[in-house]
Amino acid sequence: MTNSKLTARNVDVFYGQKKAINNVSIEIDNGIVTAFIGPSGCGKSTFLRSLNRMNDTIADARVTGEILLDGEDIYAAAMDPVALRARVGMVFQKPNPFPKSIYENIAYGPRIHGLAPAKADLDGIIESSLTKAGLWDEVKDRLNEPGTALSGGQQQRLCIARAIAVSPEVILMDEPCSALDPIATARIEELIDELKESFAIVIVTHSMQQAARVSQRTAFFHLGNLVEYGDTSQIFTTPREEKTKDYITGRYG
Amino acid sequence: MSNASLSAARDGNAPLGNARWQTPEALRRISRRNAAERRFKLIGLGAIVLSLAFLALLLVIMLKNGLGGLDWSFLSGSDSTDPDIAGVWGAAKGSLLTMAVTLLLSFPMGVLAAIYLEEFAPRSRWIEWVEVSINNLAAVPSIIFGLLGLAVFINTLGMPRSSPLVGGLTLALMTMPVIVISGRNAIKAVPPSIRDAALAIGASKMQTVFHHVLPLALPGILTGTIIGMARALGETAPLLMIGMRAFVVTPPGGITDPSSVLPMQIFLWSDEIDTGFVQNTSAAIIVLLVFLLAMNGLAIYLRNKFEVRW
Numbered sequence: 001m002t003n004s005k006l007t008a009r010n011v012d013v014f015y016g017q018k019k020a021i022n023n024v025s026i027e028i029d030n031g032i033v034t035a036f037i038g039p040s041g042c043g044k045s046t047f048l049r050s051l052n053r054m055n056d057t058i059a060d061a062r063v064t065g066e067i068l069l070d071g072e073d074i075y076a077a078a079m080d081p082v083a084l085r086a087r088v089g090m091v092f093q094k095p096n097p098f099p100k101s102i103y104e105n106i107a108y109g110p111r112i113h114g115l116a117p118a119k120a121d122l123d124g125i126i127e128s129s130l131t132k133a134g135l136w137d138e139v140k141d142r143l144n145e146p147g148t149a150l151s152g153g154q155q156q157r158l159c160i161a162r163a164i165a166v167s168p169e170v171i172l173m174d175e176p177c178s179a180l181d182p183i184a185t186a187r188i189e190e191l192i193d194e195l196k197e198s199f200a201i202v203i204v205t206h207s208m209q210q211a212a213r214v215s216q217r218t219a220f221f222h223l224g225n226l227v228e229y230g231d232t233s234q235i236f237t238t239p240r241e242e243k244t245k246d247y248i249t250g251r252y253g
Numbered sequence: 254m255s256n257a258s259l260s261a262a263r264d265g266n267a268p269l270g271n272a273r274w275q276t277p278e279a280l281r282r283i284s285r286r287n288a289a290e291r292r293f294k295l296i297g298l299g300a301i302v303l304s305l306a307f308l309a310l311l312l313v314i315m316l317k318n319g320l321g322g323l324d325w326s327f328l329s330g331s332d333s334t335d336p337d338i339a340g341v342w343g344a345a346k347g348s349l350l351t352m353a354v355t356l357l358l359s360f361p362m363g364v365l366a367a368i369y370l371e372e373f374a375p376r377s378r379w380i381e382w383v384e385v386s387i388n389n390l391a392a393v394p395s396i397i398f399g400l401l402g403l404a405v406f407i408n409t410l411g412m413p414r415s416s417p418l419v420g421g422l423t424l425a426l427m428t429m430p431v432i433v434i435s436g437r438n439a440i441k442a443v444p445p446s447i448r449d450a451a452l453a454i455g456a457s458k459m460q461t462v463f464h465h466v467l468p469l470a471l472p473g474i475l476t477g478t479i480i481g482m483a484r485a486l487g488e489t490a491p492l493l494m495i496g497m498r499a500f501v502v503t504p505p506g507g508i509t510d511p512s513s514v515l516p517m518q519i520f521l522w523s524d525e526i527d528t529g530f531v532q533n534t535s536a537a538i539i540v541l542l543v544f545l546l547a548m549n550g551l552a553i554y555l556r557n558k559f560e561v562r563w
Contacts, residue, residue: 086455096446099561109454
């Protein structure tokens with residue numbers, strides 16, 4: 001086996017009768033950032049949500065094919081979706097902190113998974129998660145203030161800290177900067193670059209510049225198909241497919 | 254529309270800028286619109302004044318007739334054939350016991366049903382049918398619930414007639430659909446992003462609902478519950494059917510003792526010929542209204558206490 005963390009083989013995703021993802025096979029590696037790009041409605045978010053079975057919450061969504069995490073089929077009966085989501089964390093488009101304190105936002109995950117038996121352990125996890133998310137210095141004196149009182153960029157970093165706190169192996173990010181201003185976006189991008197040392201990161205983005213800046217691999221989706229997948233530098237300089245070239249040069253999308 | 258077509262659409266001789274809005278036709282049009290707005294405000298205000306006036310009238314008449322009868326012996330006594338001895342405590346205690354039974358049954362049942370329907374139930378024909386039934390149940394006339402209570406709780410299950418237990422069970426049947434409907438609306442109003450957030454860090458469905466969704470929905474659920482309870486408190490018709498119109502001279506000692514309730518006491522006294530009961534009726538209405546106001550006040554307090562701002 002290679003360095004591949006997540007492997008998808010011939011994956012189809014259906015919403016009722018509608019096929020949203022068509023026969024996608026892809027390998028996502030450890031230690032790098034993989035970007036999914038493509039025009040709106042191309043299925044990149046749908047595919048991302050099938051990687052931690054968040055699609056299970058949509059009543060008529062159905063996934064066929066194989067998705068392997070470290071070689072184990074995540075849709076197999078033996079794989080508990082709850083345990084899977086602790087291993088494959090997710091950050092959403094709009095920052096969605098719980099309407100609780102900053103401390104409680106991060107403490108929730110470790111608590112339900114029993115990761116911190118003592119208060120001191122929990123405090124340690126809170127500090128290290130916030131530090132990794134680049135938020136510790138800004139909030140260390142006001143951990144009891146509501147997480148929702150932070151600015152948008154801080155809220156998104158809080159959500160990242162919350163995802164890190166349960167020590168996942170993969171972090172999925174669904175357009176994490178689309179609700180943020182350029183400065184907050186730059187902070188998150190720096191953060192993503194640091195985090196890739198510890199986690200496999202998959203990011204869905206509408207911004208091609210962002211994909212070019214933060215990712216090492218890029219996958220281009222169009223109408224539910226994976227059109228092209230390769231090193232980011234190659235995709236953006238010498239795309240093999242005509243469609244990829246048209247998209248990255250701004251011909252459509 | 255481009256600039257060129259905009260100016261083409263304009264009459265060649267029409268004035269430009271603010272002058273365009275100062276022509277006689279324009280001024281007439283604007284004053285007509287302002288007049289319409291003033292008329293609407295007046296009619297709206299009139300509607301409020303009219304309904305408030307009736308409420309004020311009710312309060313004034315009740316206070317005038319009943320205030321004289323509100324003394325300690327009235328508040329602590331029970332029903333009697335003598336209007337000077339008759340008091341409201343027996344009925345008030347009956348109401349309290351009945352409400353306690355109603356709350357203990359309808360709140361957990363209603364909330365659990367709302368959670369199940371909103372968060373766990375699979376979308377199926379069967380569930381749709383359940384939803385329609387619950388909505389219909391909320392619209393069933395209360396006298397029918399009284400008949401149901403009589404048939405099931407008293408005649409079939411042999412529970413004691415005229416008791417707060419049977420009254421509470423019957424009113425719980427009526428109140429539950431109200432709690433289910435308001436509970437579902439409150440649960441629906443919790444943003445889906447909160448559920449996503451909890452699920453994505455590996456919370457189970459149960460944990461997501463009980464740790465995050467329910468606390469956020471609680472103010473709405475409580476408000477709906479108290480509105481349902483206030484309705485049940487004023488309900489008379491179903492209790493007629495289960496015998497709570499009995500003449501009871503001692504306050505009930507427990508939920509199985511025969512008892513009356515406040516609105517029933519008002520109904521019974523209003524039927525009396527002796528003029529002394531006119532004052533008693535008004536005084537009992539004041540007591541009932543104070544009860545209702547206290548419950549509404551509690552609803553507002555609880556909503557503000559549990560409301561989470563973000």
